[in-house]
Amino acid sequence: MPQLxxxxxxxxxxNDEMISFKDEGEQEEKISENVSAERDLDDVKSSLVNESExxxxxxxxxxxxxxxQPRPDTESYEKxxxxxxxxxxxQQDGGFFKSPHYPGYPFLMIPDLASPYLSNGAxxxxxxxxxxxxxxxxxxxxxxxxxxxxxxxxGHLSNKVPVVQHAHMHPLTPLxxxxxxxxxxxxxxxxLSPEILDPKxxxxxxxxxxxxxxxxxxxxxxVGQIPHPLGWLVPQQGQPMYSxxxxxxxxxxxxxxxxxxxxxxxxxxxxxxxxxxxxxxLHQTGIPHPAIVSPAIKQEPNGDLSPSPxxxxxxxxxKPHIKKPLNAFMLYMKEMRAKVVAECTLKESAAxxxxxxxxxxxxxxxxxxxxxxxxxxxxxxHSQLYxxxxxxxxxxxxxxxxxxxxxxxxxEGEGLFLVSLINVHIYSSPFFAVDFSARNKKPCxxxxxxxxxxxxxxxxxxxxxxxxxxxxxxxASPAAPAPTHxxxxxxxxxxxxxxxxxSSSHPSLSLPIGSSGSQSTPPLLSRPIPFTSLHPxxxxxPSPFHQAALHSHHALFQSQPLSLVTKSAD
DNA sequence: TGTCCTTTGAAGTGT
DNA sequence: ACACTTCAAAGGACA
Numbered sequence: 001m002p003q004l005x006x007x008x009x010x011x012x013x014x015n016d017e018m019i020s021f022k023d024e025g026e027q028e029e030k031i032s033e034n035v036s037a038e039r040d041l042d043d044v045k046s047s048l049v050n051e052s053e054x055x056x057x058x059x060x061x062x063x064x065x066x067x068x069q070p071r072p073d074t075e076s077y078e079k080x081x082x083x084x085x086x087x088x089x090x091q092q093d094g095g096f097f098k099s100p101h102y103p104g105y106p107f108l109m110i111p112d113l114a115s116p117y118l119s120n121g122a123x124x125x126x127x128x129x130x131x132x133x134x135x136x137x138x139x140x141x142x143x144x145x146x147x148x149x150x151x152x153x154x155g156h157l158s159n160k161v162p163v164v165q166h167a168h169m170h171p172l173t174p175l176x177x178x179x180x181x182x183x184x185x186x187x188x189x190x191x192l193s194p195e196i197l198d199p200k201x202x203x204x205x206x207x208x209x210x211x212x213x214x215x216x217x218x219x220x221x222x223v224g225q226i227p228h229p230l231g232w233l234v235p236q237q238g239q240p241m242y243s244x245x246x247x248x249x250x251x252x253x254x255x256x257x258x259x260x261x262x263x264x265x266x267x268x269x270x271x272x273x274x275x276x277x278x279x280x281x282l283h284q285t286g287i288p289h290p291a292i293v294s295p296a297i298k299q300e301p302n303g304d305l306s307p308s309p310x311x312x313x314x315x316x317x318x319k320p321h322i323k324k325p326l327n328a329f330m331l332y333m334k335e336m337r338a339k340v341v342a343e344c345t346l347k348e349s350a351a352x353x354x355x356x357x358x359x360x361x362x363x364x365x366x367x368x369x370x371x372x373x374x375x376x377x378x379x380x381x382h383s384q385l386y387x388x389x390x391x392x393x394x395x396x397x398x399x400x401x402x403x404x405x406x407x408x409x410x411x412e413g414e415g416l417f418l419v420s421l422i423n424v425h426i427y428s429s430p431f432f433a434v435d436f437s438a439r440n441k442k443p444c445x446x447x448x449x450x451x452x453x454x455x456x457x458x459x460x461x462x463x464x465x466x467x468x469x470x471x472x473x474x475x476a477s478p479a480a481p482a483p484t485h486x487x488x489x490x491x492x493x494x495x496x497x498x499x500x501x502x503s504s505s506h507p508s509l510s511l512p513i514g515s516s517g518s519q520s521t522p523p524l525l526s527r528p529i530p531f532t533s534l535h536p537x538x539x540x541x542p543s544p545f546h547q548a549a550l551h552s553h554h555a556l557f558q559s560q561p562l563s564l565v566t567k568s569a570d
Numbered sequence: 571t572g573t574c575c576t577t578t579g580a581a582g583t584g585t
Numbered sequence: 586a587c588a589c590t591t592c593a594a595a596g597g598a599c600a
Binding site: 341 | 590591592593594595596597598
C-alpha cells in the first residue's frame with residue numbers, strides 16, 4: 001500500500017537522521033514508498049481505463065465479483081487524479097509544502113489544485129472514489145478492514161512510530177490530518193466509516209446517522225445532520241484543531257484563502273458567540289472541532305468562573321473552550337513525541353518534553369523556521385476562525401500554579417534561581433546526560449562519555465534562533481549560512497532571546513557556579529527519569545567546541561553534579 | 571479525579 | 586517597556 005508518508009519526512013531529514021536510530025532502512029523505505037505511490041497512480045490510471053472498458057463489456061457476474069466501485073464522474077475524477085498526481089510530483093520535487101506536523105500525509109492540499117474536485121466545499125464522490133482507490137487503508141479503508149474493527153494492524157503500520165497518522169485535522173486545511181496519534185485500526189474514526197454506496201447509483205452516499213461510526217457521536221441536536229463530506233479526513237480520537245465550517249469549506253485553505261467576504265462569513269459562523277450553537281464542541285456535522293473543547297467533553301477544573309449557578313453558569317458551560325493555537329514548539333512536539341517515545345522507554349511526558357526541548361534547540365534554523373511558519377499559519381487561521389477569541393478567554397481556566405510555585409521559589413531566594421538557570425543551561429548543553437537513577441530524587445547531570453557523544457552527526461549548534469516575531473522573515477532567508485563553530489558554541493538558552501554577542505561564547509559555563517549555594521539545596525526533578533532509558537542519541541551531539549569546552553570543564557562538572565530542574569527540594 | 575511535571579512560544583496581565 | 590503569568594500538548598505519577 002502506498003503510504004502517504006512516502007518521502008514526506010524528508011523535510012525533516014536532518015532531524016530524522018539525528019534521532020532515527022531505530023529504523024536504519026527508513027530512508028530506503030521512503031524512497032520505495034514514493035515509487036510505490038507512483039505505481040499506485042499508474043494503477044489508478046489503469047483501473048480507470050479498465051473500468052471504462054468493462055463498463056460496456058463486463059458481465060454481471062464480473063461486476064459482482066469486483067469490488068463495488070462507484071462509477072466515477074470521469075471529469076471530476078480525472079481532476080482529482082490530476083491533482084494528486086501533481087501533488088505527488090511536487091512532493092517528489094521537494095517543492096511541495098510538506099507539513100512537518102502531519103507526516104501521515106505527504107503534502108498539504110494546494111488550494112488552486114484542490115478546488116476542482118471540491119464541489120461546494122465537499123469532496124466530490126468521484127474524487128473520493130479516487131482517494132478511496134489510491135489510499136484505501138488510509139483515508140477510506142476497505143470495507144473489509146472496517147467490518148472488523150479489531151482487525152490486526154497492517155504490517156506496515158505495526159511500527160511503533162506511526163506511519164499513517166490520523167487523529168487531527170490539519171488546522172490549515174481540512175484535508176490534512178492534524179495529529180500524530182497512532183493510527184489505530186481498532187478505532188476507526190467516523191471518516192473511516194465504510195463507504196456506503198447507493199445500491200441504485202453506485203455512488204457513495206452519506207450514511208445515515210445510525211450507520212455512522214460512534215467515534216463522532218452526534219449530539220441530540222445533530223441527529224439528522226450529516227457528516228461533513230470531508231469527514232474522512234477528520235481524525236479519530238484526537239482533537240483536531242480547527243473545524244470545517246458549516247456547509248463545508250469551499251477552499252482547502254479556508255482561512256488563508258478567504259477573501260474579506262468569506263472571512264466575515266466564516267467569522268460569523270465561527271465566532272465564539274455562535275459556536276455554542278454546537279454544544280459538545282461538535283461541528284454541525286457532528287465532527288468535533290479541533291480547537292473547541294466542549295465543557296461536556298473536557299471539563300476544565302476551574303472552568304466554572306461564574307460564582308453562582310444559574311443561567312450564567314449554564315451559558316458558561318455551553319461556551320466551548322477554544323484552545324490556543326499551537327506554537328512552533330508545540331507543533332514540533334506534537335510531531336516528534338511519538339518518535340521519541342518509540343525510541344526510548346520513556347513514557348513520561350515531562351521527560352519526553354525535556355528531550356524534545358533539547359532537540360528543538362538542536363534543530364537548524366531552517367528546520368525551526370518551518371515550524372515557526374506553520375505556527376504562524378496556525379495563528380492566522382485561528383484568528384480568522386475565531387476573530388473574537390483571545391487567549392485571555394482561557395485565562396483562569398486552569399489552576400494558577402505558576403503563581404504558587406513562584407511564591408514557593410521566591411522563598412528559596414534568588415541565588416537558587418540563578419543557579420537553577422545555570423544548571424539548566426548546562427543541562428541543555430550537549431555535554432551532559434542526566435542521570436536519573438530510578439529512585440533518585442536528585443538527578444545528576446553527568447558527563448556523557450565522549451565516545452557516546454560523537455557518534456551522532458554534529459547537527460547541534462545550540463540554535464539561538466530567536467522565535468521570530470515574523471517567522472516569515474526567517475523563512476525569507478532560509479539559506480542562512482551554516483552555523484559556524486562559534487554559533488554552535490552558543491549556549492542553549494532558556495529563552496529564545498539572542499545572547500549578547502559580547503558575552504562569552506558559553507556564558508552559562510562562565511558563571512560562578514560555586515557561588516550559587518545550590519549545593520546545599522540542589523533543585524531537583526520531582527520525578528526522576530531513568531537514565532538507562534535515555535538512548536545516547538537522544539542527547540544532542542557535541543560540536544568540537546563542545547568537546548573542547550567539556551574538556552576544560554570536565555573536572556568541575558564531574559565533581560559537581562548539577563541538577564536539572566529549578567524547583568526547590570522543598 | 572484532578573493536578574503536577576516539563577518543554578517553548580505566544581499572548582495576556584501587571585508594574 | 587519590561588517582567589511575569591498563563592496556556593497550549595502529552596501522559597505518567599501522585600495526592
